[in-house]
Amino acid sequence: MDGHKAAKRRKLTDKTLPNVILQNPDFAEDSQMYQSLLEMERKLDWTITRKRMEIQDTLSRNPTTTRTLRIFVSHSVSGQPWQAGTEGDNLTNPETGESIPAWQVKVEGRLLEARKDKGPQRKFSTFIKRMMVEFDRDTNVYPENNIVEWPRATGHHNPPLDGFTIRRTGDVPTNIRIVLYLDHFPEQYRLSPDLSSVLGIKEESHLGVVQALWNYIKIRGLQDKTDRRVIRSDDKLRVVFGNDTVQFQKLPEFVKRHLAPPDPLILHYSFDPSLPIPEPERPRAWDVEIKLEDAALKNRMGVMLHANKEISTTLAKMDEEIALLAQSLHNSHLKRTFLQSFANDPAKFIQTWLESQSRDLESVLGAGASEGLSLRQEELRRSEFFRLPWVEEAVSVQEGLRLASKGM
Known part of the structure; x- marks a missing residue:
């Protein structure tokens, strides 16, 4: 829709321009700058229209980009003997859960170079379709809750999250296996070996x-x-x-x-809660590439498609000014042609003008087609016709033009 604005503006301007200009009269042919400007405007309008169509086609396919998602995995402990300094004492209270050795693992993530995104930052859970966390522990001691699964679901009861925290009891070394199914845009697929070897x-x-x-x-x-x-x-x-x-x-x-379906991303993490965590303890990090919709590019291209209201108003005002100037130029051309014809041959000019007026008068009076001769011949028979005030005025104008031409 916006792609036709430039062509519409040019069409409107062409309609407002008089035909005398579009047909290249003598005074317009001498102005090469004006002709070049018209030609450049046509090329510019065509280029803008073509670019707008290309942008619309690109937006219909949703532009994508590849970004880096950094995933952090860390752990913390609580109730461990080394924390209270009571390695040899058993001060745990099973009824209240106080001082029971426990640990928790946190999985977080964020996009790198997030400053490029002007909108709100996406939560980590929106990049994941599904996540599974498996704990490698002795099933005789910890028979349950060794697998945690999070399938993404929509709704107010499943809000986007910045990360996941999983808490378990225990004080033995533990290996963790994190399986992530990333949510790419557009949807990614794994090629078969045969097609992969070809492409x-x-x-x-x-x-x-x-x-x-x-x-x-x-x-x-x-x-x-x-x-x-x-x-x-x-x-x-x-x-x-x-x-x-x-x-x-x-x-x-x-x-x-x-x-x-593509292979999932698998992360391995190990820790020993019975040992103090060194300070400062940095979380482990993995960088993975993820395909996303390029919202920034889409917004920039959208701005190009939807013209600014101020720019549209300015263009409309300039179109009106061009139309007024073109009409003024047309009127000046008519005056110049009128006076030039009278200066070149006043008698022939007056004769032609009178014949034209006679034909118009005959048409108004319905006197019939006489090619302007009947009224004209009748006027020529009267001597009073040549004593009218316009004759003296015509003679004085002719004399003035003749003296002016001699002076030049």
């Missing part, structure tokens, strides 16, 4: 795989020369398609057969 990529979106396959086909020249809808398989694609030929419109279907 040279392991994970990509469905659309990205189709585009990569199409590039492979174009580079290898596998599109049939006669029927462009037919793709001929080479040795590698024959293994993927299972046929010597395949229809172009069936490429997404064949690609889908070779896609599978």
Whole structure:
């Protein structure tokens, strides 16, 4: 919709410009700057319209970017003997839970270079579709709660979280296995070994795989020369398609057969709660790449599509000024043509003007088609016609023009 504003503005300006200017009269032909300006405006309007259409097409596909998600894993302990200095005493109270050795693990994360995002920062849980935490402990001592699973769900009872904290009792060394299923945008898939060996990529979106396959086909020249809808398989694609030929419109279907959910991200973390935590204890960190919607780019392109109201008002005002100036130029051209014709040959000018007025008068009076001769001949028979005030005025104007031409 906004892509047509520039063309609409140019069309409006062209309508307001008189035809005498658009047809390149003598005075306009001499002004090369004006003609160049019109031509540049047409090119600029076309370029702006084309760029707007490209931006709209890009926005329809939702621009994406690859960001780095840093995941932190840390632990803390409570009720351990070394904390109270009572390694040899048993002061635990099973009824109240006081001084029972325990520990807790915290899993957090954030995007790096978050300053680039002007909007609110996304919570860590919004980057995860599902998370599982497995504790490697003796099942005879700790028979339950060795696996914690968090599936993401929508609703007010599942708000976004900055991190997860898991608390358990115990004072023995523990190994933790964290399995994360990241939420990419667009959805990512793992390619089959056959298709991966052809395209040279392991994970990509469905659309990205189709585009990569199409590039492979174009580079290898596998599109049939006669029927462009037919793709001929080479040795590698024959293994993927299972046929010597395949229809172009069936490429997404064949690609889908070779896609599978991506492998999860697995993190390993170990700690011994019976030992003091060294100060300062830094949490372990892992950096992973995640594909996200590029909100910043989308907002910038959206601003380009939706013109500023002040700019639109300024352009409309300039269009009105151009129309007024063009009309003034047209009126000046008519006056100049009128006076120039009278100066070149006053008698012929007056004769032509009178014939024109006679024809108009005959048309008004309904005197019939006489080509302006009947009224004109009748006027010429009267000597009083040449004694009218306009004759003296015409003679004086002609004499003034003649003296002015001599003076030049």
